[in-house]
Amino acid sequence: MSRIGKLPLSIPSGVQVLMDKNHVTVKGPKGELSRLVDPDILLEMNNGVITVSRPTDSKRHRALHGLYRALLANMVHGVSEGYTLQQELVGVGYRANANGQLLELALGYSHEIVMQIPKEVKLATETQKGKNPIITLSSHDKELLGQVAAKIRSLRAPEPYKGKGIRFVNEILRKKAGKSASKK
Numbered sequence: 001m002s003r004i005g006k007l008p009l010s011i012p013s014g015v016q017v018l019m020d021k022n023h024v025t026v027k028g029p030k031g032e033l034s035r036l037v038d039p040d041i042l043l044e045m046n047n048g049v050i051t052v053s054r055p056t057d058s059k060r061h062r063a064l065h066g067l068y069r070a071l072l073a074n075m076v077h078g079v080s081e082g083y084t085l086q087q088e089l090v091g092v093g094y095r096a097n098a099n100g101q102l103l104e105l106a107l108g109y110s111h112e113i114v115m116q117i118p119k120e121v122k123l124a125t126e127t128q129k130g131k132n133p134i135i136t137l138s139s140h141d142k143e144l145l146g147q148v149a150a151k152i153r154s155l156r157a158p159e160p161y162k163g164k165g166i167r168f169v170n171e172i173l174r175k176k177a178g179k180s181a182s183k184k
Contacts, residue, residue, distance in 0.1 A: 002054075005065035009050040009073055012080050017050065019043055024072065028079030031120070031140040035075065041068050078140040085149045086169040088132040090158070096133045098125040103135070107156040107166070115155075121148050134169065 011017055015028040024043065025034040037043060041064055042053045052069040054061040077083075089096055095106040103123060105113040117123045117137075121144060124136040135152065139145040149168070158165035160176045167173065 002062060002066040002069075005052055005054070005069045007069065009052070009069065009076065011045075011048045011050065011076060015076060015080050017045060017076070019045060024075075026072075026075045026079050028076075028140075030079050030082045033075045033079060033141060035071060037068050038064050041065065043068075043072075074142045078142055082138055082140050083142050083145050084136065084138040085145055087135045087137070087149060087152060087166055088169050089135070089156075089166055090132050091156075091164040094133060094156075094164075095127070096125045096135050098123045098135075103152070105152075105155060113155055115152065117148060118144060120144055135166075 015026065018025040018027075022037045022039045022041075023034065024037055025032065040055055040061060042055065044051050044053070050072060052065060052072070054065040089105075089107070091108060093106065093108060095104075097104040101117045101119060101123060103115045103117055103125075105115065107113060120141055121137055121139040124138075126134045126136065137145055137149055137152075153166045153168075156165045158167045158173055160174065161178055163173050163175060
């Protein structure tokens with residue numbers, strides 16, 4: 001049995017879950033999300049608790065069992081509490097500016113990069129003197145939030161020698177040693 005899939009998923013107050021065959025819609029104070037569930041996976045809701053089960057122990061069903069339970073848990077958590085990611089820009093002259101849903105980045109290239117952020121994601125930037133600029137992204141959709149954060153990071157991924165680039169706050173990077181200073 002899947003360790004993740006067998007866990008019951010309790011629905012917090014203020015969240016509605018509507019299930020129609022293999023289509024699940026979750027509504028809450030932060031927003032609304034919907035997803036198609038594989039028809040082989042069985043969903044049951046009793047007394048505010050969703051249980052996910054699988055018909056057989058085939059490899060495909062075992063994989064989908066935990067996957068859909070985790071996706072449903074992310075949807076419920078997202079519409080009730082939401083998700084937040086923070087990224088910091090490490091490098092001399094790196095800047096970030098939020099202009100509505102436009103993110104303007106200066107990342108050491110010859111031009112500024114302007115990126116359109118989806119309307120489901122809230123964008124904020126913070127710049128303090130002597131500290132790295134921070135981009136804060138928040139949304140009720142964890143999947144979309146991760147995609148947007150990955151796209152921003154890909155514009156200037158952290159390099160392994162000095163650590164310059166865009167990285168997540170509190171991310172630990174493994175740095176490499178540079179060239180040896182002396183040769184004999």
